Amino acid sequence: MSTFGKLPPWLKRPAGSGNTFNHTREILNELGQQTICTNANCPNLGQCWSRGTATVLILGNICTRNCKFCSVGKGKPLPPDPDEPNRVAQMAKRMNIKYLVITSVDRDDLPDGGASHFAAVVNAAREAVAGIRFELLVPDFKGCQDAALDKLECALPFVFGHNVETVPSLYPKARTGGNYQLSLELLRKAKNRWPDVPTKSSLMLGLGETDELVIEVLNDLRNVGCDRVTLGQYLRPSKDSLEVLEYVKPEKFDWWAEKAKEIGFNWVMSSPFTRSSYFAEVESTD
Numbered sequence: 273m274s275t276f277g278k279l280p281p282w283l284k285r286p287a288g289s290g291n292t293f294n295h296t297r298e299i300l301n302e303l304g305q306q307t308i309c310t311n312a313n314c315p316n317l318g319q320c321w322s323r324g325t326a327t328v329l330i331l332g333n334i335c336t337r338n339c340k341f342c343s344v345g346k347g348k349p350l351p352p353d354p355d356e357p358n359r360v361a362q363m364a365k366r367m368n369i370k371y372l373v374i375t376s377v378d379r380d381d382l383p384d385g386g387a388s389h390f391a392a393v394v395n396a397a398r399e400a401v402a403g404i405r406f407e408l409l410v411p412d413f414k415g416c417q418d419a420a421l422d423k424l425e426c427a428l429p430f431v432f433g434h435n436v437e438t439v440p441s442l443y444p445k446a447r448t449g450g451n452y453q454l455s456l457e458l459l460r461k462a463k464n465r466w467p468d469v470p471t472k473s474s475l476m477l478g479l480g481e482t483d484e485l486v487i488e489v490l491n492d493l494r495n496v497g498c499d500r501v502t503l504g505q506y507l508r509p510s511k512d513s514l515e516v517l518e519y520v521k522p523e524k525f526d527w528w529a530e531k532a533k534e535i536g537f538n539w540v541m542s543s544p545f546t547r548s549s550y551f552a553e554v555e556s557t558d
């Protein structure tokens with residue numbers, strides 16, 4: 273696990289090993305498919321890859337934003353790779369994936385923010401693997417939300433995820449280029465268009481947020497119809513990323529799980545290692 277600084281004991285994780293882990297790594301390497309697992313230095317990589325799952329990162333690994341919590345490369349991305357839908361389909365087939373989480377870098381350079389590429393990837397994988405289900409974790413589609421949702425229409429059904437990441441007062445520090453209201457608006461629009469599609473968002477804790485502000489965010493998310501939420505510990509993924517200001521104890525994450533259910537979410541995952549794609553395939557968190 274790549275994290276920087278001394279970790280409390282509950283944040284130690286074994287590295288990946290075993291046949292399934294090796295198989296996952298081999299397939300991803302052979303196909304050259306990017307994952308957020310590696311690009312974000314996710315601490316769960318060993319566990320998830322050993323379970324035969326991974327979250328694909330489409331549209332390249334260079335992001336047009338510069339969020340300070342994230343280690344994905346920043347700069348001018350390449351045009352979308354027309355072979356990527358087929359590559360992801362091959363990956364899903366060879367790994368026998370039943371539930372695939374797909375995310376992307378921000379592509380503010382594309383007129384639909386990359387939404388048509390998301391749809392192409394979903395549809396290619398659906399042709400390759402019968403019965404596969406999808407969760408999309410999309411960017412905020414700044415300036416093109418309606419056009420992007422139009423493009424995703426042909427790829428339904430899926431769980432629609434977009435992460436607010438942190439409380440709005442920390443956006444200038446953590447999510448430069450992001451806009452909290454715009455993120456809420458995207459979740460609202462998705463729910464208005466597709467009332468039966470579960471919507472999902474995620475928060476990182478440990479960046480200096482207060483409990484009161486987190487509760488406000490949870491209420492805001494419910495007010496735009498968001499059904500699912502995840503809460504996890506922010507871990508510094510690179511030496512250039514923001515410092516961790518607090519290691520939230522596991523008991524507090526349990527408290528947050530109860531709180532989020534009380535606020536009305538019907539699917540809640542909350543633990544130090546929770547990430548938006550962590551055990552995303554489970555049907556129920558009761």
Ligand code: SF4
Pocket residue numbers: 308309314315316317318320321325326327547548549550551
């Ligand atoms: S939690 Fe998500 S990003 Fe992290 S290793 Fe698992 S699948 Fe990959």
